[in-house]
Amino acid sequence: MKQISVKNLLGVKYLSKDDINLIFETADSFKEILNRKIKKVPTLTGITIANLFFENSTRTKLSFELAEKRLSADIINFSKIGSSISKGETLIDTVNNILAMKVDMIIIRHPSPGAAEFLTSNTNSCIINAGDGTHEHPTQGLLDTYSINEKLGTVDNKRILILGDILHSRVALSNIFALKTLGAKIKVCGPKSLIPKFIHNLDVKYEPNLESGLAWCDAVNILRVQNERMNQTYFPSLREYHNLYGVKLSSIKKLRKEILILHPGPINRGVEITSEVLDNKKTIVLDQVENGVAIRMAVLYLLATKTKGISDSN
Numbered sequence: 137m138k139q140i141s142v143k144n145l146l147g148v149k150y151l152s153k154d155d156i157n158l159i160f161e162t163a164d165s166f167k168e169i170l171n172r173k174i175k176k177v178p179t180l181t182g183i184t185i186a187n188l189f190f191e192n193s194t195r196t197k198l199s200f201e202l203a204e205k206r207l208s209a210d211i212i213n214f215s216k217i218g219s220s221i222s223k224g225e226t227l228i229d230t231v232n233n234i235l236a237m238k239v240d241m242i243i244i245r246h247p248s249p250g251a252a253e254f255l256t257s258n259t260n261s262c263i264i265n266a267g268d269g270t271h272e273h274p275t276q277g278l279l280d281t282y283s284i285n286e287k288l289g290t291v292d293n294k295r296i297l298i299l300g301d302i303l304h305s306r307v308a309l310s311n312i313f314a315l316k317t318l319g320a321k322i323k324v325c326g327p328k329s330l331i332p333k334f335i336h337n338l339d340v341k342y343e344p345n346l347e348s349g350l351a352w353c354d355a356v357n358i359l360r361v362q363n364e365r366m367n368q369t370y371f372p373s374l375r376e377y378h379n380l381y382g383v384k385l386s387s388i389k390k391l392r393k394e395i396l397i398l399h400p401g402p403i404n405r406g407v408e409i410t411s412e413v414l415d416n417k418k419t420i421v422l423d424q425v426e427n428g429v430a431i432r433m434a435v436l437y438l439l440a441t442k443t444k445g446i447s448d449s450n
């Protein structure tokens with residue numbers, strides 16, 4: 137039986153091509169189960185998972201919770217609001233107290249980059265990063281890449297444009313690592329002020345012009361303008377951002393080909409994408425969400441197999 141090479145999922149950066157392909161193959165099997173009348177398997181019976189969300193989430197939180205339930209794990213949910221964090225308890229103490237309750241795996245979303253990695257050095261558990269600040273969001277990068285692979289048949293040699301607020305995005309980095317590992321060509325597009333300087337070190341080109349970027353690509357992943365992470369002004373106004381970098385129906389109609397349109401959500405309708413484009417049939421936003429459950433089931437299963445001795449005879 138093939139095994140994933142890592143004991144924790146901290147970032148796509150740490151995954152090999154074989155790991156990503158194994159996650160995708162495993163997700164294919166789970167996707168088939170999710171389309172059955174009874175969508176549940178006993179695979180993680182006896183495993184307890186804690187979902188720790190120190191930052192808001194809709195998709196990732198519910199998707200992990202559903203993935204765990206579909207695999208028959210026992211789960212507990214923690215959110216910062218209403219917890220003893222407000223009384224001064226540290227992250228390590230919080231997690232060690234949760235682990236003392238015989239929890240096997242930790243899913244963590246945290247506003248600080250490196251929080252998941254920090255826990256692997258300071259606690260004894262299997263850790264899955266559900267988004268750490270502006271660093272990585274590995275399951276999102278994997279589910280986006282899986283969705284592109286599913287729709288285009290392959291990722292190898294495909295041209296992928298990542299558009300928008302790259303600077304504050306953890307999704308961008310995880311997408312870049314997953315897509316590049318599988319052989320895609322990547323460009324980023326958006327206001328120069330929202331493009332990190334290190335981007336060229338990742339063998340990713342910058343395209344300043346949206347029209348040229350859309351004409352070049354097979355798929356565009358449109359990222360949210362992350363107002364909550366901006367402590368200074370990066371562009372004159374949302375209206376100007378929309379005029380220059382918002383994807384509109386007119387931008388799509390100008391193309392002499394069909395392109396795949398992704399958005400990891402949540403979406404600022406009318407800013408980075410118009411409702412007209414969003415509701416277009418080439419937009420695969422909800423397919424991404426559907427695939428997210430299968431990808432998270434795959435990650436949970438493969439890490440539990442690796443670290444908790446779950447056998448594949450389940």
Ligand code: CP
Nearest residue numbers: 193194195196400401
């Ligand atoms: N895509 C994503 O991470 O969405 P949530 O913040 O709702 O989890």
